[in-house]
Amino acid sequence: MSGSLVELRVLDGANLYFSRAAVKLTLDLTALIDAPAPAAKAYASALGLGATRPGRIGSGFRQRFAVRVVGHIVRRIAREAGIGRIGVRVRSESDVHRLVVAFPWAHEGRARALGQAIVDVVDAFGAEELPELIATVGDRVRNEPAGNPPPTLRPKIPVVAVTGTNGKTTTSRMIAHIGRAAGLHVGWSSTDGVYFDGELVKYGDFSGPSGAGQVLSQPGVQLAVTETARGGILRRGVGVAHNDVSVVTNVTADHLGLGGIDTVDQLAEVKAVITKITRPRGWCVVNGDDPRTFGMRLGSPAKCWVFSRDPDSPSIRTVLDEGGRATTVLDGFITVLDNSRDAEPLLKVVDVPMTLSGLSHYNVENALAAASAALGLGLPRAAVIEGLSTFTPGENNPGRMNMYSVRDFTVVIDLAHNEAGLEALLEIMNGVREPGSRLLLALGSPGDRADDMVSAMGAIGARGADRVVIGHKGDYLRGRPPEELEAVFREGTSSVGVDDVPAYPTELEAAQALVAEAKAGDVVAIMSLQDRASLDAWLRSEGATVDNPETLKSKVERAQH
Numbered sequence: 001m002s003g004s005l006v007e008l009r010v011l012d013g014a015n016l017y018f019s020r021a022a023v024k025l026t027l028d029l030t031a032l033i034d035a036p037a038p039a040a041k042a043y044a045s046a047l048g049l050g051a052t053r054p055g056r057i058g059s060g061f062r063q064r065f066a067v068r069v070v071g072h073i074v075r076r077i078a079r080e081a082g083i084g085r086i087g088v089r090v091r092s093e094s095d096v097h098r099l100v101v102a103f104p105w106a107h108e109g110r111a112r113a114l115g116q117a118i119v120d121v122v123d124a125f126g127a128e129e130l131p132e133l134i135a136t137v138g139d140r141v142r143n144e145p146a147g148n149p150p151p152t153l154r155p156k157i158p159v160v161a162v163t164g165t166n167g168k169t170t171t172s173r174m175i176a177h178i179g180r181a182a183g184l185h186v187g188w189s190s191t192d193g194v195y196f197d198g199e200l201v202k203y204g205d206f207s208g209p210s211g212a213g214q215v216l217s218q219p220g221v222q223l224a225v226t227e228t229a230r231g232g233i234l235r236r237g238v239g240v241a242h243n244d245v246s247v248v249t250n251v252t253a254d255h256l257g258l259g260g261i262d263t264v265d266q267l268a269e270v271k272a273v274i275t276k277i278t279r280p281r282g283w284c285v286v287n288g289d290d291p292r293t294f295g296m297r298l299g300s301p302a303k304c305w306v307f308s309r310d311p312d313s314p315s316i317r318t319v320l321d322e323g324g325r326a327t328t329v330l331d332g333f334i335t336v337l338d339n340s341r342d343a344e345p346l347l348k349v350v351d352v353p354m355t356l357s358g359l360s361h362y363n364v365e366n367a368l369a370a371a372s373a374a375l376g377l378g379l380p381r382a383a384v385i386e387g388l389s390t391f392t393p394g395e396n397n398p399g400r401m402n403m404y405s406v407r408d409f410t411v412v413i414d415l416a417h418n419e420a421g422l423e424a425l426l427e428i429m430n431g432v433r434e435p436g437s438r439l440l441l442a443l444g445s446p447g448d449r450a451d452d453m454v455s456a457m458g459a460i461g462a463r464g465a466d467r468v469v470i471g472h473k474g475d476y477l478r479g480r481p482p483e484e485l486e487a488v489f490r491e492g493t494s495s496v497g498v499d500d501v502p503a504y505p506t507e508l509e510a511a512q513a514l515v516a517e518a519k520a521g522d523v524v525a526i527m528s529l530q531d532r533a534s535l536d537a538w539l540r541s542e543g544a545t546v547d548n549p550e551t552l553k554s555k556v557e558r559a560q561h
Helices: 037-046 060-080 108-123 130-143 168-181 209-216 230-235 264-271 291-299 314-321 361-377 381-390 419-432 451-464 482-494 507-517 532-541 549-560
Strands: 005-011 022-028 089-092 098-104 159-163 186-189 193-196 199-203 223-227 243-248 278-287 303-307 325-330 333-337 344-348 402-406 409-414 439-443 467-471 523-527
Touching (some): 037 060, 060 089, 060 098, 060 108, 060 130, 108 130, 168 186, 168 223, 168 243, 186 209, 193 209, 209 223, 230 264, 243 361, 264 291, 278 291, 291 303, 303 361, 314 325, 402 532, 402 549, 409 419, 419 439, 419 451, 439 451, 439 507, 451 467, 467 482, 467 507
Parallel strands (some): 159 223, 159 243, 243 278, 278 303, 303 325, 409 523
Antiparallel strands (some): 005 022, 022 098, 186 193, 193 199, 333 344
């Protein structure tokens, strides 16, 4: 490996830097960042940069100077190689010694050669005759065999891309279900696998670019719904050249500290990628109650379709004034607004099973997003109504707010993989808790979550529930010792005065312990990622029944008395 090269990554589609395939180089510029100012200035001058102020060694000013230098290097080499004008993005990292440089590519062989040429010039810091080196590497790039074009797919059928921190799986499943209600053959990819007309075709996490490829390759597919996660965008780019509708549910803290994404604003920037490749005649569907998501409409070539639970939301007024559309809740109905026509009610919120009689605010939002996307595709109003009213938590949305009646208490299985998800789970638990009964919660987390998130979930859980335990996800510890995760959870629970927090090796064992403690009217919840199938089987063996919409409605009514 070259001295400065940390990583050369070929991104096959739209990404954080460009709306098409790009090469991303991560460089360690310690030699330049920590060099005396005269040496840094001399290097810039030898490269043909005019007046420069490198700033102090190791400073933010020096890093910004390095951004300018590296951008200049890329353009110089490209010019020598006969590439002419080239798009370049250079970004500073949180580590002052590191930079990311990205440029689009049309042929992989030549693009990789350009990446290596950049590294060679950066590694020549302090060497004599830099112009000669640039000419040499430029010739090398020019004579490199072009190689393959990007494998980005150009779909011939409508595509809906769904992203967000919470709700993307539920929303994409809802859209696929509405598509089937409209009589279409629907392919759908997600963190759970690839589905065709509701049947699992391939199991695994297909929320990256390969998922889109799998869906579009299904014979007879007429509509593709692709769940698009942060990791896939960062690692490989988006797998399709464009979409017809993009949906962003929300952006909250999740996966921070991974892949160079350290803040929620940076995370929003990643998720906005799908809105930038929406066709101009399509729709960009965004959450009007989330400022970061709402702002994404400004960078999209598509028209905006906003959703909000509040019909008087300023975001709805703004979008309607801009000529867009909105979906909201008006007099208890999911309703479409458009300045050019009367408000159009679709169906009552309480008639959408996923909203748990309107109790789950997150799922009300997911239903609004799904209705907006489906109508934006041009699917019939009747199919939207049928799809939303027949989409049930257990059968159509496994692992998301699945509720069971066990003897005389309730058990909920839900992913709840971050702070916002846990808050939503507690909202549901409280909504079906009978007066005077308790909430019993099994906490859990994959091993790669940041300590502050795990600790925060411990505090949220201990504050919101009457009893908390920890149930580990052994397959998702990602090299982290379970004892370490326990200590961080307990740090959070202790901060709100709860110290008795036992831990169990699996989600199933944690659930079994809580169910053994449960009394009439209690609500038991398991944050489940790994043991969903075995939890379901065990609960059924204990005589549990899956709550249907009528049962849920009666539980909500009992809880309110």
